[in-house]
Amino acid sequence: MAHAAxxxxxxxxHGAPSNFFTRWFxxxxxxxIGTLYLVFSLLMFFIGGSFAMVIRxxxxxxxxxxxxxxxxxxxxxMHALVMIFGAIMPAFVxxxxxxxxxxxxxxxxxxxxxxNLSFWILPFAFALMLSTLFMQGGGPAGGWTMYPPLSLQSxxxxxxxxxxxxxxxxxxxxxxxxxxxxLNMRAPGMxxxxxxxxxxxxxxxxxxxxxxxxxxxxxxxxLLTDKYFGTSFFNAAGGGDPVLYQHVFWFFGHPxxxxxxxxxxxxxxxxxxxxxxxxxxxxxxxxxxxxxxxFLSFIVWAHHMFAVGLPLGAEIFFMYATMLISVPTGxxxxxxxxxxxxxxxxxxxxxxxxxxxxILFTIGGFSGLMLALVPADFQYHDTYFVxxxxxxxxxxxxxxxxxxxxxxxxxxxxxxxxxxFWGKVHFWCSVVFVNVLFFPxxxxxxxxxxxxxxxxxxxxxxxxxxxxxxxxxFGASQLIFLGVIVHCAFFSRKKAADRVWEGARGxxxxxxxxAPHHTFALPPVIHDDELAHGHVDD
Amino acid sequence: xxxxxIRIKAxxxxxxxxxFSGAAWANPQPGQLNMTRGVSEWSPEAYFLNNVAxxxxxxxxxxxxxxxxxxxxxxxxxxxxxxxxxxHNTMLEVVWTTIPVIILIVLAWMSTGGxxxxxxxxxxxMTVKVTGxxxxxxxxxxxxxxxxxxxxxxxxxxxxxxxxTRQLDSGLDPKSVKVGDENTYLLNVDKxxxxxxxxxxxxxxxxxxxxxxxxxxxxGWKIDAxxxxxxxxxxxxxxxxxxxGQCAELCGQDHGFMPIVVKAVSKAEFAQWLAQQEAAxxxxxxxxxTPAVPAPASTAAxxxxxxxxxxxxxKTPGKQG
Ligand SMILES: [Cu+2]
Ligand SMILES: [Cu+2]
Numbered sequence: 001m002a003h004a005a006x007x008x009x010x011x012x013x014h015g016a017p018s019n020f021f022t023r024w025f026x027x028x029x030x031x032x033i034g035t036l037y038l039v040f041s042l043l044m045f046f047i048g049g050s051f052a053m054v055i056r057x058x059x060x061x062x063x064x065x066x067x068x069x070x071x072x073x074x075x076x077x078m079h080a081l082v083m084i085f086g087a088i089m090p091a092f093v094x095x096x097x098x099x100x101x102x103x104x105x106x107x108x109x110x111x112x113x114x115x116n117l118s119f120w121i122l123p124f125a126f127a128l129m130l131s132t133l134f135m136q137g138g139g140p141a142g143g144w145t146m147y148p149p150l151s152l153q154s155x156x157x158x159x160x161x162x163x164x165x166x167x168x169x170x171x172x173x174x175x176x177x178x179x180x181x182x183l184n185m186r187a188p189g190m191x192x193x194x195x196x197x198x199x200x201x202x203x204x205x206x207x208x209x210x211x212x213x214x215x216x217x218x219x220x221x222x223l224l225t226d227k228y229f230g231t232s233f234f235n236a237a238g239g240g241d242p243v244l245y246q247h248v249f250w251f252f253g254h255p256x257x258x259x260x261x262x263x264x265x266x267x268x269x270x271x272x273x274x275x276x277x278x279x280x281x282x283x284x285x286x287x288x289x290x291x292x293x294x295f296l297s298f299i300v301w302a303h304h305m306f307a308v309g310l311p312l313g314a315e316i317f318f319m320y321a322t323m324l325i326s327v328p329t330g331x332x333x334x335x336x337x338x339x340x341x342x343x344x345x346x347x348x349x350x351x352x353x354x355x356x357x358x359i360l361f362t363i364g365g366f367s368g369l370m371l372a373l374v375p376a377d378f379q380y381h382d383t384y385f386v387x388x389x390x391x392x393x394x395x396x397x398x399x400x401x402x403x404x405x406x407x408x409x410x411x412x413x414x415x416x417x418x419x420x421f422w423g424k425v426h427f428w429c430s431v432v433f434v435n436v437l438f439f440p441x442x443x444x445x446x447x448x449x450x451x452x453x454x455x456x457x458x459x460x461x462x463x464x465x466x467x468x469x470x471x472x473x474f475g476a477s478q479l480i481f482l483g484v485i486v487h488c489a490f491f492s493r494k495k496a497a498d499r500v501w502e503g504a505r506g507x508x509x510x511x512x513x514x515a516p517h518h519t520f521a522l523p524p525v526i527h528d529d530e531l532a533h534g535h536v537d538d
Numbered sequence: 539x540x541x542x543x544i545r546i547k548a549x550x551x552x553x554x555x556x557x558f559s560g561a562a563w564a565n566p567q568p569g570q571l572n573m574t575r576g577v578s579e580w581s582p583e584a585y586f587l588n589n590v591a592x593x594x595x596x597x598x599x600x601x602x603x604x605x606x607x608x609x610x611x612x613x614x615x616x617x618x619x620x621x622x623x624x625x626h627n628t629m630l631e632v633v634w635t636t637i638p639v640i641i642l643i644v645l646a647w648m649s650t651g652g653x654x655x656x657x658x659x660x661x662x663x664m665t666v667k668v669t670g671x672x673x674x675x676x677x678x679x680x681x682x683x684x685x686x687x688x689x690x691x692x693x694x695x696x697x698x699x700x701x702x703t704r705q706l707d708s709g710l711d712p713k714s715v716k717v718g719d720e721n722t723y724l725l726n727v728d729k730x731x732x733x734x735x736x737x738x739x740x741x742x743x744x745x746x747x748x749x750x751x752x753x754x755x756x757x758g759w760k761i762d763a764x765x766x767x768x769x770x771x772x773x774x775x776x777x778x779x780x781x782x783g784q785c786a787e788l789c790g791q792d793h794g795f796m797p798i799v800v801k802a803v804s805k806a807e808f809a810q811w812l813a814q815q816e817a818a819x820x821x822x823x824x825x826x827x828t829p830a831v832p833a834p835a836s837t838a839a840x841x842x843x844x845x846x847x848x849x850x851x852x853k854t855p856g857k858q859g
Contacts, residue, residue, distance in 0.1 A: 062712040062723060064704055070791040143788045149765060150748040150790060236766020242749060243764060276613075277621040282631060307751060307786075308762045309769035312657040316650060323642045327635060334634045337602060340609040342622035347610075355610070359603055366595035373645060375652035376587045378759035379573055382751060382786040446588075447570035448755040450786045453794030455704055458713055458721040459566035503621075 016517045025120075028112035030097050031515060035413070036119050037094025038406075042482070044086030044126065045399075049475050051079035056437075056471035059464050064455050072454035073141035074133065080144035081160075084260065085167045086126055088394065091402045092263040093118075093174045096202045099409060100178060102508040102515060103196045105187025105524045110180035118173035125166035132156035143452065145253070148223060148234040148245050157227045161220045168213040175206035175213075182206075187507070189526035193287075196506055196532050197280065200287045201266030204294045208255045208262075211298075216252040219245060243308050250301035258297045260394060262290055264361075264401030265332060268354050270506070271408055272336050273532060275351035276343030277503035281335045283533050289328035289335075296325050306374050307381045315374050322372040326365065333362050348501070349423035353404035356431045357397060364392030367442065382452075385445025391438045396431075403430070403481065410488050411496030415514030418488035426484060429477035436470030505532040564756040565720065565782045574756065577781065577802070579738075579774035581758025583652035590648065594641060656759065659772045662740035666731070667691075670743075670750030670763035670785065673792035677731045680742070682812060689819035690812065696795050697726040704795060725782040730799035734808035735775045743769045748790060754783030754800050762787055775802040 016032065017023040027033055054075045058066045067075070097115065101108055109115045132139040137155030140146065151157065182203045186195070195203075222233040222245070232238025234245045265286075273280045280286060302310060302318040310318075336358050345351075367389035371377050380386060403426075411417050440463035445451075449460045456464065496513040510530060511519045564577055572592075575585045613619040665680035671693075678691035696704075700723050703710040715723035733739055743752055745763040753760030757773045760783075775781075783798040803811065 063708070063710075064706045066706075068706055068791070069794065073788070073791060073793070141791070147749060147788075150788065153748070153790065236764075241766070243767065277615070278623070279625040282626050285626075285631060307760050308764065309767065312653065315653055315657075319649060319653075320646055323646055326642065327638055330638050331631070331635060333602060334630075337606050337609065338627070338630070339625075340606065340613065342624065343609070343613050344615040344619045344621040345610060345613050346615045355606070358606065362599065362602065366599060369595065369645075370588065370591045373587050373591055373649040375584045375649055375656060375759075376591065378656070378761075379584045379588065379755060381760060382753075443571050446573045447566045448783070449566070450753070450784050450794075452788045453784070455712075455724060455794050457566060457723050457725050458715075459568050459570065462568055 026116070028108070028116055029517060030101050030109045030112070030115065031413075031517065033109075033115050033119050034094045034096075034098030037090045037097055040119070040122060041087050041091035041094060041402075042485075044082050044090070046478070046482075047130070048079050048082035048087055049478065051075045051082065052471065053475050055079065056468040058454055059456070060468040061465060062456055062458050062461050067454070069454045070138065070141055073143075073452070074139045076452055077140045077143055078130070078133065081129065081140075082126070083394075084144065084256070085164075086122075088260045088398050088402070089171065090122060092202075092205070092260070092398075093171075095198075095267070095402070095405050095409075096174075096178055096263065098413065099508060100181055100199055100202060101185070102412075102511065102519060103199050103506055104182060104185065104190050105507050105520050105526065106181055106185035107518065107520045109177050110185055111177045114173050115177055118170045118177065121166050121170040125163045125170065128159055128166070129163035132159045145246075145249060146220065146223060147249075148226065148242055151223060152227045152234075157223060161224045164220050165217055168217045171209050171213050175209035178202055178206040179210075187520065187523040187526055189528075190507075190531075193284070194528070194531055194533055196266070197269035197283070197286050197290075198263065198266030201262045201269075201290050204290050205259050205262045208259050208294055208297065212252040212255045212259075215248060216256075219248040219252065222248075243305070246305050246308060247301065250304045251298075253304065254301045255294075255297040257390075257393070258293060260398045261361075262294065264357070264398050265290060267401045267405045267408075268336060268357055269332075270532065271350050271354040271404055272339050272358075274408075274501050274503045274505070275346055275348060275354070276340050277345075278339060278343035280533065281338035281341075282331075285331055286335055289331045292328040293325060296321060296328075300325065303372055303377075306377045319372055319374045323369065326369050329365055333358060333365075344503075346502075348407075349418075349420060349427055350404045350408035350501075352424065352427045352431075353400050353407065356427070357400045357404065360392055360396030360400070360431075360434075364389055364397055367392065380445060382450055383445035384441040384449045384451055387451045388438050388441035388445060391441070395438070396434055400430075406481075406485065408501075409508075410485065411500040412508060412513050412515055414489045414492070415496055415512075416488055416492035417494040417496050417500075418484050418492065422480060422484045422487070426477060426480040429480065430474060433470045433474035433477055437467055437474050438470070440464075440467045440470075505530060507531070564777075564779055565725065566755075576756045576758045577775055577777040577779065578757045579776060580652075580656055580772075581756065583655065584758045587645075587649055587652060591645060594645070598641075656771075659740050659770045662738045662772055664734070664737055664739045666733070666739060666741050668731075668741050668743045668752055668763065670745040670747075670752065670789070670796075672747050672790050673785070673796040675727075675731075675750075675752070675785075675796065675798060676746075679812070679815075687812070688816065690815040692729050694727045694729045694731065694799070696724070696797060697722070697728055700724050700726055700797075701795070722782070724795060725784070725797050725799070727797055727799045730780070730801040732801045732803060732808065732811050733773075733775060734805045735778050735802050737805065737808075738772055738774045741771045741773070743771065749787050750785045750789045750796070751787035752783075752798060753786040754781050754798055756781040756783075757800070760786045775800075778802050778804060 058072055140154050140156050140160045142151035142154055182199060225231040226233055226235055232240040234240045234242050236242060269280055269286055300318060300322045302314060303322040306315060371380050371389060407423055444460055444463050449456055498513050499509040500513060507524060573585050573588050575582050664682045667678040667680050669676040674693050674695035676693050679687040681687055699715050702708060703712055703715055712723040743761055743763045745765045750763040751760050752763055761769050761771045779802055781800045785793055785796040
């Protein structure tokens with residue numbers, strides 16, 4: 001058995017290095033690097049969140065009370081960059097680092113030294129980017145999409161471009177590592193079609209990353225040369241085209257959206273069967289749906305550009321292609337519900353977050369479908385309706401999945417149970433306040449409030465105030481999350497069992513809790529009924 | 539039974555009215571929950587599609603979330619539920635793949651119609667050139683009813699009262715920025731774009747510095763104003779009135795402070811207004827080189843582009859009706 005093999009073999013290995021510097025800065029261990037990624041992501045979540053608090057405070061009531069408009073724009077820009085590249089993406093990489101080797105029975109990631117490098121690039125990249133806020137001329141204020149010519153008016157172009165290059169290198173290396181691990185390091189008997197859906201989702205996401213991060217790097221490099229080296233890629237006066245940038249950016253940008261949601265699909269597909277005590281409904285359909293969504297993500301980019309004046313044929317093509325995505329996405333939602341149907345359900349914190357994910361992500365999907373309808377999008381585009389849409393997808397989607405995963409695997413990481421009571425308090429506060437925060441923004445957008453404005457007409461006052469109150473409370477609720485994690489890691493006395501959850505299946509639950517520094521030094525012997533998806537026949 | 543049914547219908551109609559009626563609301567209202575129908579020939583397309591899509595999503599949402607809540611209630615372990623073993627059902631999977639496809643085809647068909655009618659800018663009776671600047675709009679009247687218009691063009695920027703009020707810590711109350719009963723804070727300009735009703739107006743839209751987006755919700759669409767590119771769009775306003783909008787594409791620090799106001803008037807009134815403007819434009823031929831309104835120094839670059847309006851004017855079909 002896997003369990004026994006790990007134990008027997010473990011004696012001749014050392015545990016984690018006792019020297020703090022050696023352990024955390026020079027680590028090549030997938031678990032420690034995973035932890036670093038997750039801690040970094042949590043820090044960025046709070047930094048990006050504090051920018052959001054500034055935004056919601058200024059928008060609390062009509063009139064300018066707190067910040068100058070330019071600083072407001074720096075906040076919206078930095079909030080997005082930090083949350084996307086600093087919080088969501090590293091969190092998924094951290095979860096992948098920790099769990100993929102454990103789930104496929106590998107002793108570590110395939111390329112451990114590169115793993116160290118891809119993490120340690122990130123703090124430098126973000127230090128570089130955040131430092132612009134303290135410089136004369138300020139940080140980037142042209143939106144995270146950095147559309148020229150506006151973005152070229154900023155003094156911080158070089159800093160941001162270089163920071164994005166670093167983040168891109170980090171992501172590409174992380175993706176290569178994940179692909180190499182999954183394709184080469186699976187234990188014998190862990191066939192591709194027996195892998196957990198989370199591993200599948202990361203495999204596909206990694207290919208998306210490798211495909212599109214270089215495209216982003218190219219786009220921002222052209223910004224750099226336009227700004228400093230006299231080229232005219234995007235400068236109409238020099239024969240360039242500002243719209244070209246948008247095409248290139250969104251060719252990266254739309255797959256990027258799925259880079260932030262496919263691993264979330266994987267997480268939910270692990271958690272729902274565990275707490276339903278029933279195998280996932282339609283395993284192959286789930287895997288195929290992820291692959292289909294990934295493929296479609298390459299041919300829908302211009303749905304972000306319906307208002308730039310595309311030719312009629314292009315608008316029709318991108319509208320149809322975008323609508324098509326709702327088919328595989330719908331299949332996933334139906335399959336999650338069917339997994340619950342006929343199960344034996346319990347509602348621990350990970351399951352609560354997973355259920356909230358399914359409902360609220362679907363609401364984000366609905367508004368996404370509405371946004372795909374071009375004539376209606378002529379109204380929705382660049383309004384708070386869009387802001388509401390992508391926050392439902394990214395906060396109650398991606399971020400809720402990350403929280404669900406944290407509660408789900410935290411006992412495995414720390415060896416102790418978190419406080420179920422405070423976990424549930426965190427859940428209920430989050431799920432209520434996040435809706436108070438984002439649901440009214442649909443109304444604001446439909447009533448005509450543009451996004452990215454620091455001040456607004458009095459007609460928008462009520463819903464903005466409600467949204468701000470929801471925002472402050474949602475932000476404060478995340479301190480509970482921090483408290484639960486710190487308590488579980490350092491103070492909890494309640495030992496976690498190896499198989500933490502009654503219905504949990506998969507190799508990660510066959511190793512002790514906390515997972516020892518080295519696992520699966522000898523490949524585990526795999527029994528299909530121990531796997532979450534060991535008996536796939538559909 | 540019957541009367542109950544009628545009462546329910548009346549209630550539903552009232553609710554639907556509260557949610558979806560918008561003919562009377564051209565400009566944002568406090569507590570407004572949905573898009574408005576708008577006042578142009580095309581704007582109901584967007585509104586109708588929005589309502590249909592919203593309805594479809596609501597129905598699917600009720601079914602899916604309903605099934606989830608039933609599952610959460612019926613299959614609780616605490617109620618003694620024992621997990622079943624099945625993990626697939628081909629029939630179901632085919633059904634829930636096919637039904638969404640059918641719904642999508644209907645939605646796609648409806649949207650395509652609206653899109654095709656929006657794309658057709660032919661047969662316009664008037665052309666206006668719109669140019670976005672940081673942070674104001676310029677309007678140049680190019681032609682009307684087949685005749686080129688000479689020298690009617692002006693800058694349109696945030697009104698002074700909103701501008702003073704919006705300064706950081708101005709101490710002024712946004713609620714007191716009003717025109718009549720209507721609060722116009724950040725939604726008013728010094729000089730609105732005047733257009734005739736019942737006239738197909740073609741807009742040619744561009745920008746002088748960065749990308750902006752010209753959006754008046756009551757007209758039903760927005761389109762980006764991009765330097766170096768000329769976009770075309772059209773409207774045919776059916777109801778006289780004052781319609782307010784804003785720049786919708788982030789364009790720098792004062793992006794939130796470059797509103798758009800369209801004043802739609804009867805054709806007779808418009809002809810009168812236009813004659814006045816043309817006369818005013820020609821009256822002082824010597825002093826200012828351009829017909830622009832007294833503009834602050836930062837707009838000095840703008841009038842240069844006014845001279846280029848001659849070019850689109852020449853290309854305009856200029857057909858009447
Ligand atoms: Cu997209
Ligand atoms: Cu603008």
